[in-house]
Amino acid sequence: MEREAKRRKKNELKACCSDGDGGGGGVVVVEERRCWEDMNREILSLIFVRIPSDEIARAVAFVCRSWRDAVAEPYCWSHIDVEEWCRRCNEPGVIDYAVRKIVRRSGGILRCLSAYKLSDFSFSFIAQSYCMKITWEGLEAFGKNCKSLIKLRRNIPPPDFNSVLASIAREADEYEAITVADTMPGLIHLELGYGLFSDNGLDAILAKCRALCHLDIRGCWNVRMKGDLEDRCSRIKEFRSPWDDELDNATSSDSDFHGGNEA
Numbered sequence: 349m350e351r352e353a354k355r356r357k358k359n360e361l362k363a364c365c366s367d368g369d370g371g372g373g374g375v376v377v378v379e380e381r382r383c384w385e386d387m388n389r390e391i392l393s394l395i396f397v398r399i400p401s402d403e404i405a406r407a408v409a410f411v412c413r414s415w416r417d418a419v420a421e422p423y424c425w426s427h428i429d430v431e432e433w434c435r436r437c438n439e440p441g442v443i444d445y446a447v448r449k450i451v452r453r454s455g456g457i458l459r460c461l462s463a464y465k466l467s468d469f470s471f472s473f474i475a476q477s478y479c480m481k482i483t484w485e486g487l488e489a490f491g492k493n494c495k496s497l498i499k500l501r502r503n504i505p506p507p508d509f510n511s512v513l514a515s516i517a518r519e520a521d522e523y524e525a526i527t528v529a530d531t532m533p534g535l536i537h538l539e540l541g542y543g544l545f546s547d548n549g550l551d552a553i554l555a556k557c558r559a560l561c562h563l564d565i566r567g568c569w570n571v572r573m574k575g576d577l578e579d580r581c582s583r584i585k586e587f588r589s590p591w592d593d594e595l596d597n598a599t600s601s602d603s604d605f606h607g608g609n610e611a
Contacts, residue, residue: 430446448473483524490532491532503540504542522546540564545570566589
C-alpha cells in the first residue's frame, strides 16, 4: 500500500516536470498546489471583499467550512454594495430582510452601504444601530438624497456625570446644525440632543426649517438663546430647550428617519 502511494506520487511529480529540449539538464518546473482551506481568515476576507456582497452571502459561504467561518467575521462587511442585486430582486420585503441581515454581520464596523428600495424601517434600523459615528458629511448625504425627509432624530448619547463639565466647555461646532438647515428644509420633527452647535446653528435651523412643529435641543449647552431666539422657539408647537430634563426615550419614536408619508 505504502509502496503504491510512493509510486503514484513519483509519477505525479514527473507529470509536473519539464525541461528545455525534452532531454535531461533542462530547467525543472514543479507545480505546487496550495490549499485554500488552510489560509488565514483575515487574508480570505481581504480577497472576499472584492466579490459583490450578495455573492459572498449566497455562494462563498457554502464552499467550505473555513470560507463560511471567514464570511461570518465582520471584516467582509465593512463595505456593503447590494444595489445591483436589489434592483434585480425588486421586492421590498425581501430586500429589507436581506439588507438588515447583512448589516448585522458588520458587527458595528459598517463604513459604506449601497442599496435600493430600502423601507423606512430598515433605514431607521441601520441609522440607529450602526451610525453612531456619523458626521455632518453623512447628514449632508441624507439631506441631499432624501428630499422627502420630514423627521430626523440625531440624538448623541449623553455624557456621564464626570464628563458633563468637559462637554460644556467644548468649542461650538456649527457644521451639523447648518447642514440640517441647508439640506433638510422640509423637516417637521427635529431632535438634536447633546449637539455642539451654538446660537448660530439654531438660528440657521429656525430660518430655513420653517415647517418645524417639534424641536428638541436638550443638552445643547452651547446654545444661549440670545436675541430673539427664545421668542422664535416659543412659537414652535413642541420645543424642548437645552436645559430641560434628559431625553425621554419612552416618548420618542422608534425611528430615526422617516420619509414624506409619515406624520
